[in-house]
Amino acid sequence: MRIRTMTMIVAPLLLIGALGACTKSAEETANATQSGGPCKIALLLPENATPRYEAADKPYFEAEVAKKAPDCEVLYFNAANDGTKQQQQAETALTQGARALVLDSADTTAAASIVEQAKAKGVKTIAYDRTPNGPVAYEFTFNAEQVGQFQGQALVDAMTKAGVPKGAQVVMINGDTSGPEALKFKQGAHKVIDSSGYTVGAEYDTPKWSPDTATTEMSQAITKIGKDNIKGVNVANDTMAGAAINAMQQAGISSLPPVTGQDAATDGLQRILLGTQTMTIYKALKKLAVAAADAAVAVATGKPVAGTTTTVTNATGDSIPANLLTPVVVMTENLKSTVVADEFVKAADLCTADVQAACQKYGIS
Template identity: 35%
Template sequence: MGVALALSACGNDDEASDDSGGGGGGSAAEGKVGVILPDTESSVRWETADRPALEAAFKKAGVDAVIQNAEGDAGKMTQIADTMIGDGVTVLAIVNLDSESGAAIQEKAKTAGVATIDYDRLTLGGSAEYYVSFDNTVVGELQGQGLADCLGDKAANIVYLNGSPTDNNATLFAEGAHSVLDEMTNFKVVGEQAVPDWDNEQAATIFQQLYTAADGKVDGVLAANDGLGGAAIGILEGNGLAGKVPVTGQDATVEGLQNVLAGTQCMTVYKSATQEANALAETAIALVNGDEAETTGTTVDSSDDSEVPSILLEPQSITKENVGDVIADGGQKMEDVCSGEYAAMCTEAGIS
């Protein structure tokens, strides 16, 4: 798919840092890349997976890079972007918190002559040169099919616990899941709601309300990621139904994988942070060098029907049978997933 990082490393250990640009003296590319991650609440992946993968990718390429986190604050993301632009980044990649603030950041960058990349989430109405992500419609399709496989052919009531309404990815996840499940006449949607800012505490409250409104007659939960899935599992557990009502997820987090092993979550979706980080690094390097990045196609910006050149990667469905694939790929460490009570479950699943 043209995303392997091909440039040789020649930088020093400081070239990708948490809060400031690195040395850059030996950079293979003349330029500086800024990356702004969204938060630490919507998913643990941003700090535990994406940051280290990005740091490694830019270090390997010998590229001067700075990576910061907006901590869920759009105002803070704007301030970080302003500082990065003022400090001379030549490429700015963001995971927007919402399309409006993201588009405003990209417009500022464009005015300053800074190229921009949408990382993981498309900024509707934005001006990014490229969009680097996984195929998010396919993510939803995998979730929908995963839930269908766990429910089988029986009649079942389904609740959708969707991601943040300000995240275009959440819209794509839901569309993908609906495209699969809506075709199956044995399934009935008895509740559906988006969770603001992917907040897990709000997710628990929302799911409790949906569960109550359905008089407890919920047979399956289409949860958009592992955090939301975990919130639903907590409510189900309180009603003696954990493990009896299939729940989906996404991100293959440690908790999500443990829930899959325990049988309280029927599946998750793995998206290799290393693969996505390498794709971003390669795209940023192309822009730094004034070249065109190799793409896999385009993505339609639904706000104006424009087409954004894109690098879209393929996600993987994970069930109890292939949890080991995530560990083997480096997505999680065995000692983290298989700790404590989960050690025996890992052994049973053939993970050793």
């Protein structure tokens, strides 16, 4: 009788304990990457054709993680402009135990599955520089439409200063507008150019931001418009700007029209000093990478995320806490006080033999 009574008492207790264990197990499964195991943060960058990713974003991000959380390991991947490859890399990162994904999408549509897969494993995704489709937890980027407006305004100002009459034709070589940021660059530039009195005579959206494709596009524009009728070229980034300039020079255009760029790449800055490129957009990548790294460390260690100052809405209507940094126009007159002063580029790397005289002219040493 005594044994039976004890059994009746103990059994429910065991059942309650088992249910509690099941509940705890479910919670642990949902938050597996935030509890237990080594701290790992995945950094997934989109491509290496543009120098900034390997030269700036990656080292800045890794240095900040090492500073804030020495025990956290950065799992680094570059998708080489391949959305499928990036999906595979994300799967690898999750398999290796990443507690947070910092994602700069190679393909914003394909990246949606990365975000969903991470979410299913209890891992938060932080959008970096580009907005993927899907419910990311946070976004750290620059005001993309403002970038385009700054490019368009710099182009219009340069053409006006040169005395180019209204009605003159402009070539637009946009980035890969399958992504929302490139589309916003394009829209921002159009807002300025379309209301300026100048005419877009030829326009191209460049898949995968390919400089080879940009060369072909510029050659097609020269054939379409005529080399003497191109009075301005709005190009989405520095790498493609270099390609467009080379195409114009190969076509025998000796007096180049104003040409825009973006990313403050070293060769783009050199062209600005030499007078073959009008401007570039400096995005303070160190600030961006540091802010994203701090957020990733917070997510990976289960702490509150700081540094978001606004919200953005993604393609699926989700409201995302965000930090939108302000881009900076760089031209000859402020090159020293911006990218050189911030040590974004070293004077020794910038002032090669063929640029030395121009560096001295603008006090860069």
